[in-house]
Amino acid sequence: MIVTVSEGTVLDTETMELVENQTVVIEADRIVDVVDGRSSVEADVDIDASGQFIMPGFVDGHFHHWIVTMDFARLSTMTAEERGIMSASLAEGTVRRGFTTIRDAGGDNRGLMRAIANGACTGPRIVQAGRILSQTGGHGDFRTGDIPPAECGCQMFHDHAGFVVDGVDACRKAARHALRDGSQFIKIMTSGGVSSPSDPFDSVQFTAEEIRAITVETDHRHTYTTSHAYLPPSIQLAIENGVQCIEHGNGLDAPTAKRMVELGTIMVPTLIAYKALNEVGPKVGFPASMLAKNDGVFEMGQNAVEVARTAGVELGFGTDLLGEGHYLQNEEFAIRANLEPAVGVLRSMYQTNVKLCQMQGEIGVVTPGAYADLVVSRVNPLEDLAGLAEPDANLSSIIVAGEPLR
Numbered sequence: 001m002i003v004t005v006s007e008g009t010v011l012d013t014e015t016m017e018l019v020e021n022q023t024v025v026i027e028a029d030r031i032v033d034v035v036d037g038r039s040s041v042e043a044d045v046d047i048d049a050s051g052q053f054i055m056p057g058f059v060d061g062h063f064h065h066w067i068v069t070m071d072f073a074r075l076s077t078m079t080a081e082e083r084g085i086m087s088a089s090l091a092e093g094t095v096r097r098g099f100t101t102i103r104d105a106g107g108d109n110r111g112l113m114r115a116i117a118n119g120a121c122t123g124p125r126i127v128q129a130g131r132i133l134s135q136t137g138g139h140g141d142f143r144t145g146d147i148p149p150a151e152c153g154c155q156m157f158h159d160h161a162g163f164v165v166d167g168v169d170a171c172r173k174a175a176r177h178a179l180r181d182g183s184q185f186i187k188i189m190t191s192g193g194v195s196s197p198s199d200p201f202d203s204v205q206f207t208a209e210e211i212r213a214i215t216v217e218t219d220h221r222h223t224y225t226t227s228h229a230y231l232p233p234s235i236q237l238a239i240e241n242g243v244q245c246i247e248h249g250n251g252l253d254a255p256t257a258k259r260m261v262e263l264g265t266i267m268v269p270t271l272i273a274y275k276a277l278n279e280v281g282p283k284v285g286f287p288a289s290m291l292a293k294n295d296g297v298f299e300m301g302q303n304a305v306e307v308a309r310t311a312g313v314e315l316g317f318g319t320d321l322l323g324e325g326h327y328l329q330n331e332e333f334a335i336r337a338n339l340e341p342a343v344g345v346l347r348s349m350y351q352t353n354v355k356l357c358q359m360q361g362e363i364g365v366v367t368p369g370a371y372a373d374l375v376v377s378r379v380n381p382l383e384d385l386a387g388l389a390e391p392d393a394n395l396s397s398i399i400v401a402g403e404p405l406r
Contacts, residue, residue, distance in 0.1 A: 001027075001028070001044045001045070001402065001403075002025070002026065002027050002041060002042070002043045002044050002045075003025075003026040003043055003044065003045045003046075003047065003372070003399065003402060003404060004023055004024065004025055004026070004039050004041060004043040004045075004046045004047065005023065005024040005026070005047045005049050005054055005374060005376060005397070005399070006023045006038055006039065006046055006047065006048055006049055006050070007021055007022070007023055007037065007038055007048070007049060007050045008021075008022060008023075008024075008049025008050060008051075008052050008053060008054040008376060009021070009022065009049075009052070009053050009054065009380075010022040010024070010034065010053075010054045010055075010366050011053060011054070011055045011056075011346075011366070011381060011382075012366070013055075013056060013346065013347075013350035013351065013364055013365055013366070014351075014365070016343045016346060016347065016382070018053070018380075018382065021036060021037055022034055022035070022036065022054065023035050023036075023037065023038055023039040024054060024366060024372075024374065025039050025041050025043075026372040026399070026402045027402070028372075028402055029371060029372055029401040029402040030368075030369060030370065030371060030372055030402070031366065031367065031368055031369065031370050031371075031372050032368055033368055034366060034367065034368065045404055047376065047397050047399075047404065049376050049396075049397070052376050052377060052378055052396060053376070053377045053378075053379070053380055053381060054366060054374060054375075054376055055366070055374065055375050055376075055377055055381060056100075056350060056363065056364050056365055056366055056370070056373060056374060056375075057095075057098060057099065057100025057101060057124075057363070057373030057374060057375055057398070057399075057400065058097075058098045058099040058100065058101075058349060058375065058388075059099070059100075059101045059102075059103070059317070059349050059350065059353040059354060059357065059363060059364055060094075060099050060101070060102050060103065060317070060318060060319055060329065060353070061103045061268045061316035061317050061318040061348075061349070061352070061353040061356055061357075062103060062105045062247055062268045062270050062316070062318025062319060062320045063094075063099075063102045063103065063104055063105065063318065063319055063320070063321060063329075064104060064105060064106060064107055064320065064321065064322050065087055065090060065091060065094075065102065065104055065107065065109050065112060065123075065126065066083075066087065066104070066106070066107020066108060066109055066112075066161065067106070067107055067161070067322045067323060068083055068086040068087050068090060068323050069086070069284065069322070069323040069324060070195075070277075070280060070281055070284045070286055070322050070323050070324055070325060071284040071285050071286075071323075072195075073285065084111060084112070084115075086323075087109075087111075087112050088112065088115060088120075088121035088123070090323070090326055091112060091116065091121060091122065091123030091124065092121065092122045092123060093326055093327070094123060094124050094326065094329070095122060095123060095124050095398065095400050095405060096391070096398065096405060096406075097329050097330050097391045097395075098330070098375040098388070098391050098395050098398055099124055099329060100124050100125065100363070100371075100373035100374075100375075100398075100400050101124055101125040101126075101127070101353075101357060101359070101363050101364075101373065102124045102125070102126050102127070103127045103128075103318070103353060103356055103357050104126050104127065104128040104129060105129050105132075105187055105226070105228075105247060105318075105320070106129055106131075106132040106161060106162065106187055107128070107129075107130075107131075107132075107161050107162075108128075108130055108131055108161075108181070109126050109128045109130075110128075110130075110181070110182055112126065113126050113128070122400065122405070124400070125359075125363065125371070125373070127184050127185075127356075127357040127358070127359070128182070128183065128184055129178075129183055129184070129185055129186060129187035129226070130178050130181060130182055130183030130184075131161065131162045131163050131174075131178050131181070131183065132161065132162035132163070132187045132188065132189065132228075133162060133163050133165055133171065133174050133175065133178070133186065133187070133188045133189070133214060134162055134163070134164050134165070134188070134189045134205070135164070135165065135166055135189070135205050135206050135210070136164055136166050137199055138164070138189045138192075138196075138199055138203075138205040138206075139189035139191065139192055139193040139196045139199055139205065139228055163177070163178070165210075166210075167210065168209050168210055168213045169213075171206075171210045171211075171213045171214050172213040172214070172216075172217060174214075175213070175214045175217040175218065176217055179217065179218070179221050179223075184223060184358070185218065185223045185224050185225065185226060185356075185358075186214060186217070186218050186223070186224075186225045186226070187225070187226050187227070187228065187247070188206060188211065188214055188225060188226075188227050188228070188238075188243070189205050189206070189227065189228045190204065190205050190206055190211065190227045190228065190229045190234040190235075190237050190238045190243075191203065191204060191205060191228060191229045191230045191231060191234030191235075192205070192230070192293075193228060193230070193293075194274075194277060194290055194293045194294045194297060195277070195286075195290055195322070196290070201230065201293050201297075202230075202231055204233050204234050204237060205234070206237070208237065208240070208241050211225075211227075211237065211238060211241040211242065211243065212241045212242060214242075215241060215242025215243060216242070219242065223358070224243075224244040224245065225242060225243050225244065225245075226243065226244065226245035226246070226247055226268075226356075227243045227245070227246055227247065228247045228248060229246050229247070229248065229249060230248055230249065230250050230251050230297075230300075231251035232251060232252070232253050232255070232256040235249060235251075235252065235256050235260075236256055236259065239259065239260060239263055239265045240259075243265070244264070244265060244266065245265065245266045245267070245268065245316075245356060246260070246265060246266070246267045246268070247267075247268050247270065247318070247320075248268070248269065248270055248301070248320070249267045249268075249269065249301075249304050249308070250269075250297055250300040250301040250304050251300055251304065252267070252304040252307050252308055252313075253307065254307055254310070254311060257307050257308055257310070257311035257313050258311055260308075260311070260313050261311055261312050261313055264314075265313070265314075266313075266314045266315070266316055266352060266355075266356065267304075267308055267313050267314070267315055267316070268315070268316035268317070268318040268356070269301055269304065269305050269308075269315060269316075269317075269318065269336075270301075270318040270319055270320035270332075271298060271301045271302065271305075271332060271335045271336070272319050272320075272321065272328050272329070272331050272332040272335060273319060273320035273321060273325070274294055274297045274298035274301065275298065275328065275331070276321055276322075276325030276328050277290075277291065277294045277325075278291070278294060279325075279328070280324045280325045281294075283324070284323075284324055302339060305336075305339050305340065306339065309340060309344070314352055315344075315348045315352060316348050316349075316352045316353050316356055317332065317336065317345060317348040317349040317352070317353055318332075318353075319332045330388055330389045330390070330391050331389045332389075333345070333385055333386060333387075333388040333389045334385075334386040334389040336348075336385070337385040337386040338386075342381060342382050342383070342385035343382065345385055346381060346382075346385070349364075350364040350365070351364065371401060372399055372401060372402040373399065373400055373401065374397075374398070374399040375395050375397070375398050375399075376395065376396045376397035376398075377394055377395055377396070378393075378394045378395070378396055379394045
């Protein structure tokens with residue numbers, strides 16, 4: 001099928017400039033041409049973009065599809081069929097908000113990825129961490145109640161969300177297993193978090209030797225390790241041992257930011273997540289102990305963005321939303337628009353996120369050869385970035401892999 005998106009203003013995401021009166025020509029799932037004015041190609045579908053803005057599909061740098069509900073008790077008893085159906089429904093919602101690529105930061109999404117690729121359901125491109133790696137009692141250890149202790153350091157607990165591992169050998173084995181099973185990068189937990197039952201928010205997790213065992217494995221596979229980390233001790237432990245990206249980073253301070261710049265470490269803020277926890281968490285039975293840990297974290301995150309920008313830390317664009325909170329995904333645009341210029345936010349999404357997905361030239365650009373993932377916006381993203389927080393009102397067309405959704 002040939003689709004044309006005609007006579008709109010294209011956002012050049014390399015220069016962050018607008019190019020007027022452009023037509024994008026799509027064949028199958030790729031962009032084959034971008035021409036001045038109207039194309040002479042006979043299209044099966046022509047989308048009139050005159051007076052509107054043609055942009056690459058949005059890229060979320062930190063999202064979760066496998067965690068289909070914030071009710072963790074319910075999640076633990078779901079059948080694979082129930083989770084699969086819910087995941088497919090959530091995936092369609094993701095692309096209908098304009099997010100055509102997702103960097104999934106935890107959970108085994110191979111089944112969903114195959115279903116999307118085979119046309120069984122509609123959804124975004126997923127670049128996945130797969131199973132996360134956590135220490136016993138860490139942010140990725142969601143087991144509740146008493147559990148028998150491991151009989152030796154080589155033992156691993158695992159489920160579809162992650163591995164719980166202790167010791168260098170177990171960390172190395174888990175990293176290799178995750179990469180063998182299709183993890184495109186590895187995510188570890190070096191600090192406490194909000195949505196976990198047994199770890200204080202300010203706890204430091206894993207040792208330098210354990211982290212180094214993991215980062216060596218990702219180096220060998222020509223990919224990278226990222227870490228969930230909030231406060232400076234956890235961030236420092238991660239980046240000094242080969243971790244190349246920090247997720248959240250809400251407690252970032254100036255000395256740590258300076259060191260991140262020296263090492264070239266990226267940080268992916270996820271500010272909407274904390275609003276989602278407060279709005280949705282109580283409705284789905286999110287434990288009061290976890291909600292208490294969320295107090296003040298949003299404000300910390302806003303400050304961390306300013307600290308990072310002042311130091312020159314490269315920022316990504318993420319949301320970290322789970323299940324019932326997915327509908328808030330686009331609100332990250334409005335939050336970030338209040339903290340930094342639109343150009344900076346768009347660079348975070350279309351340049352840094354694309355780098356983290358390791359898909360340069362294939363997504364995040366409106367150029368021949370790239371995937372035909374596009375949104376047509378009624379609002380100028382350079383002048384009204386917050387307008388993208390209202391996709392139903394302001395996105396007139398969404399195209400995924402060459403297929404118009406609307």
